[in-house]
Amino acid sequence: MHADPKGVLTGVHFLDGDHACCEGTLAAGARFAAGYPITPSTEVVERFASRIPTVGGVFIQMEDELAASITIQGAVWGGAKAFTVTSGPGFSLMMEHIGYAAMTETPCVFVNVQRGGPSTGLPTLPAQADMMQARWGSHGDYGIIALCPNSPQECFDLAITAFNLSEEFRVPVMLMLDECVGHMTEKVIIPDAATIDVYPRRFTHLPPGEFRLFEPREDKVPDMVRAGDGYRFHVTGLTHDERGYPSMNVETQSRSVTRLLEKLEPLAGERALSETADLEDAEVVVVSYGITSRVAQRAIDMARQQGVRAGKFRIISAWPFPEQHIAALAPRVRAMVVPELNLGQMVREVERAVAGKCKVTLVPHAGGTVHNPEVILKAILEAAQ
Amino acid sequence: MNEQTLEIPGTIPADAANPVEPFLRMDRMPHIWCPACGIGTTVNCFTRALIESHANLDKVAIVSGIGCTGRVAGYANLDSFHTTHGRAIPFATGLKLANPELQVVVYSGDGDLFAIGGNHFIHAARRNMDLKVICVNNLTYAMTGGQTAPTTPSKVISATSPYGVFEPAFNLVALAEAAGASYVARWTTFHVKQLSRSMEEVLHKKGFCFIEVISPCPTLYQRRNKMGDGLDTMKYYKQASKIRNGARTTECDMTKSGEIVVGKFVDRERPGYFELLNSQMTETLGDRYAEPEVMCEQC
Numbered sequence: 001m002h003a004d005p006k007g008v009l010t011g012v013h014f015l016d017g018d019h020a021c022c023e024g025t026l027a028a029g030a031r032f033a034a035g036y037p038i039t040p041s042t043e044v045v046e047r048f049a050s051r052i053p054t055v056g057g058v059f060i061q062m063e064d065e066l067a068a069s070i071t072i073q074g075a076v077w078g079g080a081k082a083f084t085v086t087s088g089p090g091f092s093l094m095m096e097h098i099g100y101a102a103m104t105e106t107p108c109v110f111v112n113v114q115r116g117g118p119s120t121g122l123p124t125l126p127a128q129a130d131m132m133q134a135r136w137g138s139h140g141d142y143g144i145i146a147l148c149p150n151s152p153q154e155c156f157d158l159a160i161t162a163f164n165l166s167e168e169f170r171v172p173v174m175l176m177l178d179e180c181v182g183h184m185t186e187k188v189i190i191p192d193a194a195t196i197d198v199y200p201r202r203f204t205h206l207p208p209g210e211f212r213l214f215e216p217r218e219d220k221v222p223d224m225v226r227a228g229d230g231y232r233f234h235v236t237g238l239t240h241d242e243r244g245y246p247s248m249n250v251e252t253q254s255r256s257v258t259r260l261l262e263k264l265e266p267l268a269g270e271r272a273l274s275e276t277a278d279l280e281d282a283e284v285v286v287v288s289y290g291i292t293s294r295v296a297q298r299a300i301d302m303a304r305q306q307g308v309r310a311g312k313f314r315i316i317s318a319w320p321f322p323e324q325h326i327a328a329l330a331p332r333v334r335a336m337v338v339p340e341l342n343l344g345q346m347v348r349e350v351e352r353a354v355a356g357k358c359k360v361t362l363v364p365h366a367g368g369t370v371h372n373p374e375v376i377l378k379a380i381l382e383a384a385q
Numbered sequence: 386m387n388e389q390t391l392e393i394p395g396t397i398p399a400d401a402a403n404p405v406e407p408f409l410r411m412d413r414m415p416h417i418w419c420p421a422c423g424i425g426t427t428v429n430c431f432t433r434a435l436i437e438s439h440a441n442l443d444k445v446a447i448v449s450g451i452g453c454t455g456r457v458a459g460y461a462n463l464d465s466f467h468t469t470h471g472r473a474i475p476f477a478t479g480l481k482l483a484n485p486e487l488q489v490v491v492y493s494g495d496g497d498l499f500a501i502g503g504n505h506f507i508h509a510a511r512r513n514m515d516l517k518v519i520c521v522n523n524l525t526y527a528m529t530g531g532q533t534a535p536t537t538p539s540k541v542i543s544a545t546s547p548y549g550v551f552e553p554a555f556n557l558v559a560l561a562e563a564a565g566a567s568y569v570a571r572w573t574t575f576h577v578k579q580l581s582r583s584m585e586e587v588l589h590k591k592g593f594c595f596i597e598v599i600s601p602c603p604t605l606y607q608r609r610n611k612m613g614d615g616l617d618t619m620k621y622y623k624q625a626s627k628i629r630n631g632a633r634t635t636e637c638d639m640t641k642s643g644e645i646v647v648g649k650f651v652d653r654e655r656p657g658y659f660e661l662l663n664s665q666m667t668e669t670l671g672d673r674y675a676e677p678e679v680m681c682e683q684c
């Protein structure tokens with residue numbers, strides 16, 4: 001279905017990534033946000049607080065991130081599309097509820113505008129060091145989706161994608177901005193509502209009595225309900241059977257937890273989101289994401305000017321990791337160069353997918369600013385030798 | 386008692402005529418609670434309140450945290466949510482704000498609501514969020530084996546206070562009143578009629594309502610403190626309880642074996658969250674204000 005025009009600010013704008021992200025959530029149909037102030041992410045909900053009273057919805061500033069991250073899930077089961085926004089320390093506090101959303105298959109969006117860590121770290125400066133936390137931060141086995149925009153325009157576009165994927169797969173989706181993308185201001189085009197695809201919540205058509213809350217469809221994703229419609233359903237973070245009832249046994253655990261991962265498998269393959277260029281003849285491929293991909297582009301251009309055939313693989317959906325694409329690329333190239341604003345996170349996934357078929361070089365950075373393109377260029381030139 | 390009555394039935398006979406059955410998920414019985422635990426008594430009172438209030442049960446949702454009382458949501462035949470430890474109130478806040486026609490009841494224990502979840506309690510009360518919070522206070526962490534809670538009275542022996550509790554305990558009713566609750570009452574599981582009536586009353590009252598129910602944990606609290614069995618606890622509740630409606634909540638501290646002040650202490654009108662939201666937005670935005678419609682469309 002198309003976006004509800006009430007939330008769509010159609011036109012050409014000059015917005016920073018945080019504000020563009022907010023507009024994306026509104027276009028996606030989010031009418032509920034809960035947040036707790038934290039730099040450099042707060043502008044997303046500040047704009048939402050300013051916009052939502054005229055659109056028709058709720059913003060509530062909660063007492064902490066623990067509250068914000070579960071308030072949105074209450075809202076989802078009440079029938080809303082909902083999200084929260086945070087950065088490093090707040091993201092750490094939200095981990096338990098990311099696990100709850102995964103376990104209860106609650107579609108919702110967590111925006112993380114990444115800053116330098118660990119702990120309080122660099123509140124006003126960029127990093128990409130929460131990538132592993134986004135995937136593995138809560139306890140137990142589960143799957144999530146994570147998306148990495150590299151521009152304000154993409155903050156808008158991927159906010160919509162995040163909501164759509166969360167509804168389609170019934171998972172929490174992490175929208176992983178970084179401080180640079182969040183605070184950079186660029187042109188953002190917001191199209192007509194009629195051209196924006198919004199994935200509707202898939203409410204069950206079965207009547208109460210016949211409906212089972214966690215009975216998966218063929219795509220391994222169950223249909224949804226909302227409170228107040230007479231289904232008298234039960235949601236629990238305990239291991240549960242298809243009825244939603246707690247079931248403390250090995251068989252249920254295996255069946256239900258395995259499905260939480262299996263339902264996301266398309267995202268590792270044909271549904272993975274990426275941007276590629278110059279791969280046909282590439283001997284060295286730069287694999288990057290978020291703000292780093294823009295610095296990497298400069299390094300790729302410089303390498304090409306020096307006669308080194310460098311190519312680009314920009315990860316957009318980072319989790320599930322697009323391993324089929326990386327694995328297919330590996331035998332065709334001499335090396336992959338992986339710059340990231342951390343001391344080596346996604347590079348491990350690249351290495352795993354490459355499985356020794358080509359060289360992999362990390363270009364680490366502890367965060368606080370972006371790479372110097374010369375540093376990435378040097379890595380490309382060395383890898384090409 | 387003969388052997389037959391001691392046996393726990395695996396399935397409830399079809400002709401069972403207990404009036405609370407329609408309010409429970411009978412396919413989940415037997416429940417996990419110990420003999421002489423007070424939680425079942427409170428659930429019984431709650432179902433009586435639902436019957437008396439003539440509530441549309443499709444529009445009543447129940448939200449629990451973690452712990453023995455946290456299991457109530459799983460047994461209630463309502464839209465029910467067993468959330469994370471301490472976070473029943475913020476979950477319920479989102480549920481209520483998204484779907485205001487729901488009557489949202491938070492049903493959880495003292496450790497859940499006042500230790501790990503204490504911050505959420507005071508803020509929901511401050512906002513006068515339209516939630517009915519029922520706290521079964523057994524004065525201990527029961528599910529995990531009887532550790533000290535912020536409600537455990539001085540001198541009590543617990544698994545983590547083997548030489549006696551020395552930290553001062555919270556007075557929950559005073560805390561609720563100070564934080565802004567519209568309705569505050571306390572009963573024990575001996576006071577089943579009064580408790581049922583209070584529960585019915587809050588189902589008709591707008592705003593943040595709080596009912597504390599003092600309840601035995603014979604397995605881990607009474608036994609460890611040589612306070613007898615379930616029946617002895619009922620006798621203690623009967624003898625030590627003083628009904629003082631309207632009492633000053635600051636004078637209602639709980640002690641190990643002293644007087645238990647029970648009654649309805651607070652019943653006041655404060656503007657609710659939506660009322661304040663709507664009036665503020667109308668004042669500043671006028672016609673531009675669109676009242677919240679947060680539910681997404683069906684496919």
